Amino acid sequence: MRVPRAFVEEARGRCNPDEECAALLFGVGDAARRWAWMENAARSPVEFRLDPERVYRAIADAERLGLELVAIFHTHPGAPVPSPLDLRHMAMWPVVWIIGDVRTMELRAWRLERGVLREVDIYIS
């Protein structure tokens, strides 16, 4: 998964431990080119929930530019590994899931393939 350095810098600037922060990343293949920050409707430091209407609007905007949803990003208050709740949502949204440790902004990427969790390499450039 290729992630622009500018995205990581924005995440460092805007994500904080008060609530999980989330974004959708759009691109082609395994390369993210654009992203849309999403409001966390759960307003929780340990959970995130996205407004489906905003998600679909962001996807439609990206599709008009010829881009598809390639990854879903959110932060954790700790280790950037999927929670049981994340795994349930990953089954419904089978793209790469990038999780950031909000304290260090260490990023790790994951994909659920036929029920098996696999880590995906991240290249920041």
Ligand SMILES: [Zn+2]
């Ligand atoms: Zn999570």
